Amino acid sequence: MTESVGFNFLEQPALPGPQVSATQAEALLHAHYGMRGALTLLGSQQDCNFLVHEAGEPVAVLKIANPAFSAIELEAQDAAADRIAATCPTLRVATPMATSSGQKYATTTELGDSPTYVRLLPFLAGGALTDAGYLSPPVVAAMGELAAQVSLALAGFDHPGLDRALQWDLRFGHAVVGELICHVSEHADRISAAADDAWARIEPLAADLPHQAVHLDLTDANVVAGESGLPDGVIDFGDLSNTWAVSELAIALSSVLGHPGTDPTSILPGIKAFHAIRPLSTAEAQALWPLLVLRTAVLLVSGAQQAALDPENAYVTEQSEAEWRMFEQAASVPPEVMTALIAAELGSATDRPEVQVENRLISGLDPDSVVALDLSDTRDSSDTLAEEAVREGAALVLTRFGQPQLNRAPLLSHDSPDVVETGISLWPAAATRVLAPWDAEVTDRSDDRITVRGLDFELTLTGVEAGAAPGHVRAGEHLGVLGAQQWATVSVRPTGAPVAPRFVRAELAPGWLALTRDPRAVLGLDPLPAAESAQELLARRDDSFAKVQEHYYRRPPHIERGQRHYLMSTAGRVYLDMVNNVTVLGHAHPRVAEAAARQLSRLNTNSRFNYAAVVEFSERIAATLPDPLDTVFMVNSGSEASDLAIRLAMAATGRRDMVAVREAYHGWTYATDAVSTSTADNPNALSTRPDWVHTVESPNSFRGKYRGAEASRYATDAVAQIEQMTAAGRPPAGFICEPVYGNAGGMALPEGYLRQVYAAVRAAGGLAIADEVQVGYGRLGRWFWGFHEQQVVPDIVSVAKATGNGYPLGVVITSRAVADAFRSQGYFFSSTGGSPLSSTIGITVLDVLRDEGLQDNALRVGTHLKTRLLGLRDKHPLIGTVHGMGLYLGVEMIRDLETLEPATAETTAICERMLDLGVVIQPTGDHQNILKTKPPLCIDIDGADFYVDTLDRALTELFPTGGR
Incomplete structure (x- = not known):
């Protein structure tokens, strides 16, 4: 059992919050701080907090600590707050206000038999991110930067009050889940399994994870956004401990996954921003995602226990939906994939042994007779393109490993589609025998599928006829036959790696592709050159193209094709084009x-x-x-x-x-x-x-x-x-x-x-x-x-x-x-x-x-579109009005109905979010607060409705409280 100077959850695994009425809190405020004001109960898992108002304005937060926490622990928290405030002048830190007698905290026994500690902290204007809705990449990056600044500030900080064993300390996360899982009524097995798997990955790395003082709770609830909308304030040091330094980042970014519109890749800007300030070690980068998964499991079991201990605590019940979302997102991707994706984001080199074959999958294949289709910028049928290549003399037609296939992308979708192939597809001109590339075991054999497992790599073929039976095969032995002019697939992965879906979305592709290999190697073919990324192309543009010629968006997609009222990226995403009045007939007419x-x-x-x-x-x-x-x-x-x-x-x-x-x-x-x-x-x-x-x-x-x-x-x-x-x-x-x-x-x-x-x-x-x-x-x-x-x-x-x-x-x-x-x-x-x-x-x-009757279409679709946009105005007060007629419209965003203050920053955020959701839209006007809505005149009712529905979703996610 872990021994500690301060509170030890492993010895006392139940921590009901103090029950304090507003009347009692008002008396404490006046008695110890000489203040009177209106008090509003704030949420807390285990403490009791009140927001103090004077003249209708919030001025402070009265914190009544859980009696289980000692004075020495509070002293450590106050000292840590002072240290961060002194070290990080750009951060706002809620350091305790002095009592009437000049102390940083007050002691009272009025609330129970043991001493209870009361503190008053200044209110940081701007509000926490808890109710912020969707968190944009810049906000997530700012959370990572803030966590890094705090981590650097606390490095080397020492205090006896850091010696505690909290349930939030991920060193004890697996034990906490084991202790509290009994309180979970649903999905207990899933939570336990996720915690077990996470701990199995963390434990071998534990000895290499640096320790230091860690705030341990820089979540959306405890960082405060400034006027820019980016977090620059830190509150609530109640979980301060000496533990793994990387926990600071894992806990901060876990909260991102509880917000609408996010997915596992949403944390990447935060990781990259943290790493730029406070570099992660290799062990920390490898432990980060499992720690995040473990954190979500701890939240669920802790919330279930606290709900049983304190059923009247609205804060606990209100957090449960977001916490379940965190867990669902964390459990939705194999840890190996996210760890590889994090490594790719950080530019870390990974050990990728090349595939060596003793025998080619297809004997006698002439590389000059092989055609590799480029499907990244075409909507044409793969069958049609393959048939054409065969007619022109190809013996074998292949797709390209790791390449997005644009023809798989739906035209109207809020979700990034599964378009990146994790293996390759083969279209032979004639029936073709396939042979084992190495000595292996046939571990899977169904009607048209076979998997062979070698010492280092596994290979899976689909579309195989008359294949080998389960058992051992030697290199060069017959595996099956590929039918003439029909698609088969081949995938290769290190032995024991998770089996990748055939197609994955572009955002997750670097993670999955790190766990697979290009099957061209088993065909005896050289790899193809890597495709240029959108950011690499943008860097080249900046080198040669005058920067005063601006581009749309913070991270613009790489667009190489358009069709009617759609734009298409080389990442396999189709966007509804709502701004291109240049192409009045539509793209590529x-x-x-x-x-x-x-x-x-x-x-x-x-x-x-x-x-x-x-x-x-x-x-x-x-x-x-x-x-x-x-x-x-x-x-x-x-x-x-x-x-x-x-x-x-x-x-x-x-x-x-x-x-x-x-x-x-x-x-x-x-x-x-x-x-x-x-x-x-x-x-x-x-x-x-x-x-x-x-x-x-x-x-x-x-x-x-x-x-x-x-x-x-x-x-x-x-x-x-x-x-x-x-x-x-x-x-x-x-x-x-x-x-x-x-x-x-x-x-x-x-x-x-x-x-x-x-x-x-x-x-x-x-x-x-x-x-x-x-x-x-x-x-x-x-x-x-x-x-x-x-x-x-x-x-x-x-x-x-x-x-x-x-x-x-x-x-x-x-x-x-x-x-x-x-x-x-x-x-x-x-x-x-x-x-x-x-x-x-x-x-x-x-x-x-x-x-094509496009002027009539502009009247018909434009009238429908404006009617629907005006319908959003009642639902979203950020919309001031809708200008224009036909397909020449503008949706004006305002912060105040009386002053008509332009919602400039909000409009930029809307445009960025709508790009994520599949719509190209841009701001206009002197205040850049109007969505210029001027699509090609061929847009149809479905496209107009998709635009409105997307705007509705973006406004709902970005501004859940209405935006004013």
């Missing part, structure tokens, strides 16, 4: 691809040559516009289109002053950047405008200067400003505005806004420019062009994005008179704008829009 390939095989030159495509496209796009818009310029992008529109206005009027709307974005060229005033795109936008740019108030009827019925005043003010410019001798050359306010998330302009402003500009002799780069081409559903919604006709229209379905093609349409006025600037020419290729693609896009 076959008619566009065919038209482009056909034209490229014939001719591609510049528009100064005489060919039909540029004429037909000009006629077709002009026909979509009202008179007098009949003359077309072609360029390469939206920025160029709007830049040219501005130059046209200046040339036609002989003026240089332009009027633009604040908070708008028009492009990156000199002129379009000058009239762009979105601070999200350029933080210095307003202060760096040239003197020829004049901005009018953003007509934001939701959060702007005028709201609701008063929104009509935006036009009145804009008209007055234009009139003032004219009176001052600087009449505008033009006014540029998106007919639907794109950068604000697809917000409709106030009724009649453009009609009034256009009239004022024209009265001053200027021109009206409609920037339709984002909103045009049927996206609004009811209207093909955005200006139709405002019942106006502009003088110049600029459009891009949709015109080429992702191909660089921009167009400016104006009247003949305005176009001819540009002659004063010389001639105009764009090398590839209006080329045969771009013109052909432009014609094809118009054809597909018409033939």
Whole structure:
């Protein structure tokens, strides 16, 4: 039996919490600290804690320790808190407040026969992570960093009060489970088995695990998040002990698994962050996951015992669901897999003996006749690809070990799919005998499956006919026959390793693949080069691609394929694409691809040559516009289109002053950047405008200067400003505005806004420019062009994005008179704008829009989508409103319904979480608090519903209390 100075759970395995009423607590607070305040009972497993309020604000926590704990143990806790506070200035630490007599704790016998110790600790603002819902990777990483800082701070700290044997000390975890399992009514055998297995893995490592003072309870309940949302505060030193140092991390990260949306891989950012500050030894890395499993078993049995001892303790019963979730997650993956995954995350080298064969699985196989399919970026059928390879002369077709197979991934799924193959599949052109690669025992033989176990490795084949019977086989002996042009599989693993599923999800793949081997070795084939990871590709991008050209997401997936309204990663994940308004028809539209390939095989030159495509496209796009818009310029992008529109206005009027709307974005060229005033795109936008740019108030009827019925005043003010410019001798050359306010998330302009402003500009002799780069081409559903919604006709229209379905093609349409006025600037020419290729693609896009009824689809699906999004507003107070129409929508997130404080950080978290759940969505607006919802126009009702359901889940998991 373990002896200790302090409390010893092994000698006293029952620890009911002290029963203290609010009245008694108020008396203790006043008697020992001279304070009066409202008290609220807080949760605790074995102590009794009250939150103290003064003037309605939380100020302190009154802690009444369990009588079983001695003064020397409390002294150790106070000293440890002081040490961390002094060592880690970036951490907030709840160190005890002095009593009225100047002591750090008070002693009372009013609550029982033995002395009870009372302490008052300052309240750390921000709240614990217990009720935080889903914990994002940055939060988990911050938990790991905090645990590492505490671990370093406590290294070398010594005190007699550390000598205790708590039930939470994982050195005694297996004994605790054995002692308390009798209190568990369900799944007791599973819990015992998990604890036994974990201890069997920990015990051989125990002698190599460093000891030190450990907080032992840096869980979601005892770390406090600061203003950033990341944990930076430490409370509750009640479990402080001298034990295995790695327990600090195992216990901290075990609590992550109790949160919604997490799985075993969710702890990896925390491990990596801990290791970067306080490196884990090899033994600690190997013990970490078994310790975590053991921790979850201890929680379950302890909770069951405490519920029996203290059935009125709501805290115990409320924790049971999360604790069961922790255990289920911890038990869902073999420990060997998680340990290998942790090693891979830490970059630790693992001993991987190579497969040696005495005989090849297929005798006489010519490596040049073998074709390895690349299934990482294709949705094509594996059968079809294999048949094609055989027709082209392949004797054997293989899949690739460890490669995700995209054709296995569902189109709409919140879950990462099982797509990474842990063996390989074989498709022989003709029936093929397979032979034993080494001396082995046939340990499994069913109708089409055989497993042979050698001294070092095991091999399993499926799809085998007429195989060997159970018993011993020698290298080169017959195992069976693979049928002609049908799939068989082969997997290889070290003898005794867990049998891997045929397919696993990408996140777990490094763990499983560490426990398997590439079966190409038993075929006598060289291994294939390892695929480049998304992070390796990103590093290469950063080395050569200007970093000012930002990328989406903190850890962007590697995307190499798209199809309709889906994007697909090389990790075998399909994402619903809710932002790509560039590909208006959808990704990889076959008619566009065919038209482009056909034209490229014939001719591609510049528009100064005489060919039909540029004429037909000009006629077709002009026909979509009202008179007098009949003359077309072609360029390469939206920025160029709007830049040219501005130059046209200046040339036609002989003026240089332009009027633009604040908070708008028009492009990156000199002129379009000058009239762009979105601070999200350029933080210095307003202060760096040239003197020829004049901005009018953003007509934001939701959060702007005028709201609701008063929104009509935006036009009145804009008209007055234009009139003032004219009176001052600087009449505008033009006014540029998106007919639907794109950068604000697809917000409709106030009724009649453009009609009034256009009239004022024209009265001053200027021109009206409609920037339709984002909103045009049927996206609004009811209207093909955005200006139709405002019942106006502009003088110049600029459009891009949709015109080429992702191909660089921009167009400016104006009247003949305005176009001819540009002659004063010389001639105009764009090398590839209006080329045969771009013109052909432009014609094809118009054809597909018409033939597939995509404008009608935008109206139908967009109406359904907006209705459903508005339905979420009542459920999730973070949603302020839903802007827009058709498939040009914006979901605005706010923290307060009265102040409309933008929920910027929350919106970023939503976008990151929705990527995890299979949806690509991004923030927009000057406050980056609007989900810009502009998918390809081919999206269907199922896709729209998936988006809404995913947003609902993300909001529920991230903000379980509503987010305000």
